[in-house]
Amino acid sequence: MSKVITPRAKDYSRWYTDLVIQAQLADYAPVKGCMVIRPHGYALWENIQRTLDAMFKETGHENAYFPLFIPESLLQKEAAHVKGFAPECAVVTRGGGKELEEPLIIRPTSETIIYSMYSKWIRSWRDLPMLLNQWVNVVRWEMRTRLFLRTTEFLWQEGHTAHATEAEAEEETRRMLEIYATFAEDHMAMPVLRGMKTEAERFAGAVRTYSIEAMMQDGKGLQAGTSHNLGQNFARAFDVKFQNKNSQLEYVWSTSWGVSTRLIGALIMQHSDDQGLVLPPRLAPIQIVVVPIFKSGDGVLEAAADLVKEIRTSTPGNGSFERSRVRLDDREGLSPGFKFNEWELRGVPIRIEIGPRDLKAGQVVVATRHDRQKQTVPRAGLAERLPSLLEEAQKSMLERARTHMASRSTPVDSYEDFKKQIDAPGGFLYCHWCGSGECEASVKTETKATIRCIPLDAPEEKGSCIRCGSASDRRVPFAKAY
RNA sequence: CGGGGCGUAGCGCAGCCUGGUAGCGCACCUGGUUCGGGACCAGGGGGUCGGAGGUUCAAAUCCUCUCGCCCCGACCA
Numbered sequence A: 001m002s003k004v005i006t007p008r009a010k011d012y013s014r015w016y017t018d019l020v021i022q023a024q025l026a027d028y029a030p031v032k033g034c035m036v037i038r039p040h041g042y043a044l045w046e047n048i049q050r051t052l053d054a055m056f057k058e059t060g061h062e063n064a065y066f067p068l069f070i071p072e073s074l075l076q077k078e079a080a081h082v083k084g085f086a087p088e089c090a091v092v093t094r095g096g097g098k099e100l101e102e103p104l105i106i107r108p109t110s111e112t113i114i115y116s117m118y119s120k121w122i123r124s125w126r127d128l129p130m131l132l133n134q135w136v137n138v139v140r141w142e143m144r145t146r147l148f149l150r151t152t153e154f155l156w157q158e159g160h161t162a163h164a165t166e167a168e169a170e171e172e173t174r175r176m177l178e179i180y181a182t183f184a185e186d187h188m189a190m191p192v193l194r195g196m197k198t199e200a201e202r203f204a205g206a207v208r209t210y211s212i213e214a215m216m217q218d219g220k221g222l223q224a225g226t227s228h229n230l231g232q233n234f235a236r237a238f239d240v241k242f243q244n245k246n247s248q249l250e251y252v253w254s255t256s257w258g259v260s261t262r263l264i265g266a267l268i269m270q271h272s273d274d275q276g277l278v279l280p281p282r283l284a285p286i287q288i289v290v291v292p293i294f295k296s297g298d299g300v301l302e303a304a305a306d307l308v309k310e311i312r313t314s315t316p317g318n319g320s321f322e323r324s325r326v327r328l329d330d331r332e333g334l335s336p337g338f339k340f341n342e343w344e345l346r347g348v349p350i351r352i353e354i355g356p357r358d359l360k361a362g363q364v365v366v367a368t369r370h371d372r373q374k375q376t377v378p379r380a381g382l383a384e385r386l387p388s389l390l391e392e393a394q395k396s397m398l399e400r401a402r403t404h405m406a407s408r409s410t411p412v413d414s415y416e417d418f419k420k421q422i423d424a425p426g427g428f429l430y431c432h433w434c435g436s437g438e439c440e441a442s443v444k445t446e447t448k449a450t451i452r453c454i455p456l457d458a459p460e461e462k463g464s465c466i467r468c469g470s471a472s473d474r475r476v477p478f479a480k481a482y
Numbered sequence B: 001c002g003g004g005g006c007g008u009a010g011c012g013c014a015g016c017c018u019g020g021u022a023g024c025g026c027a028c029c030u031g032g033u034u035c036g037g038g039a040c041c042a043g044g045g046g047g048u049c050g051g052a053g054g055u056u057c058a059a060a061u062c063c064u065c066u067c068g069c070c071c072c073g074a075c076c077a
Helices: A013-021 A038-056 A079-088 A111-121 A167-185 A235-240 A262-271 A300-311 A335-345 A358-361 A382-407 A414-423 A436-448
Strands: A026-028 A036-039 A070-072 A090-095 A098-107 A130-139 A152-164 A193-196 A208-215 A220-231 A241-243 A249-252 A253-260 A287-293 A326-328 A349-355 A362-366 A374-378 A409-411 A427-432 A474-479
Touching: A036 A038, A038 A130, A038 A152, A038 A262, A038 A287, A098 A130, A111 A130, A111 A152, A111 A253, A111 A335, A152 A167, A167 A193, A167 A208, A167 A220, A167 A253, A193 A335, A220 A235, A220 A262, A220 A362, A249 A349, A249 A474, A253 A262, A262 A382, A287 A300, A287 A335, A300 A326, A300 A349, A300 A358, A335 A349, A349 A358, A349 A382, A358 A362, A362 A382, A374 A382, A382 A409, A414 A427, A414 A436
Parallel strands: A287 A326, A287 A349, A409 A427
Antiparallel strands: A026 A036, A070 A098, A090 A098, A130 A152, A152 A253, A193 A208, A208 A220, A220 A253, A241 A249, A349 A362, A362 A374, A427 A474
16 A cells, blocks of 8 residues: 655645545545545544534534435425425435335435424424434535545535524524534634625525635635525425414424535645644544554553553543543554554644653653644653643644635735636635626636635625626635635 | 546556566565664465457457546536
8 A cells, every 4th residue: 555645735636535545534435426434534523423413402402313215296395495406316216126106315405304394393383493403414416526525425414493583593593603613613623704605605495505614725715514594485385384472374484504524524624734634632533642662571561551541540631632532552563653654644633652761761752743743741740731732732723724714815906816816826815796696607607716605704895896896895705615 | 428547466556569378566464583753584375457249379468349436627515
């Protein structure tokens, strides 16, 4: 097996694929466009899942499970929705050796089947809000796929809520967007823009779509999570009505929101380097690895085992450190150098090296993955210091990503400059935009750049549209995106 | 669907032009020596060359068809 990862500077795209394969996050499956998520990648997903799931539950949501198959007739009930999704649906037409009476769609998203149930379950304002979420796989027959970023089948979470008022639904939509943003920043160490999607980029069937938008190391944008205010569109299509306090029948106001295994792709492209994965400590499946440099009988292995035991039993200094995520690498027959490289490839945030020299001197070597620094530190009191070292790494990764995003966010005022800068240096080009779909579309056709979002915190500023010159009230970030 | 590339050992590749029955590196197994940034020596296992058909005394190699995958574009989380 080739151990060399294509350097980022040579071919960013190749680097990404090499890294995913070699760090054993995923592998290509026998089915085109599909991937196998390997244990290291799945552990990452489990950590993402666990953290988000707790956040959802704290805000009152419950998990449920709706079926994989959706009757074709259900999908067709909401006009915009079917238009958006029909082309990329996988359809089952045979079962039990017979042609099915009605084809079954493999869910590309579950609004339709969920609202068909909501119409049975919701009768009264007392049934609201209905706050459900599910962690499932979905299938979208994409033309071009890319490990984690866009696969035919992917794992995600989809929240579906129904409310008595428009304001409440909007509040929920924004609340979940903020949860995604908080998760991205606090756990993934990935700064994001919170914003509203333009009409062209809106979810099929939504009134408003909000998203969090990240910037990868190559300056390209990545939509990392979406939250939709569905208004009463699906309620009307699926006849989801309730009686309000005045005994009148009303359609519910609903929302849906989701993040997917794409987040793993985002994590990789945000932080990793030519040596391999760089994972934020809070999400890293293994947070600390101890590598003994030993010969049998020199006592190093025992000392390393003691250290691991001590780390595992020491009181975590904060919520970021978990004792089960410490590993002792006592494999024989592999040189220390080999192990160092392997753990770096796999993105372990802290590596502790301990050899005969350290044993004598009462010290160890602590190597931090995100900055590739090594320092010699006293053995005494080490275990207690590790949680804060992890926390520092977490913080400095976020800082570094913030700095990167800021350094590649530039105001641009003329379309000439825009066309010059969109490929190199790229990044987010903040431009005035009149708000018309025509300008947005022609910029996209001519430069492949899209409006990532209309940032919620965009300051008011008078200007003229970069494309047509009409009046504009604020700048929006344009970028090429994954 | 358009453009490009590739299918030979688990992985990466050579061999193909000029047909003669398969090779290299890594990985793997055994034994030994090593071990502070991808160790070394010795021995060993593993492939009907993507599939089908054809030409030929003989096909990984030549011809025809076919299947699959990867990369770049249009679609998208």
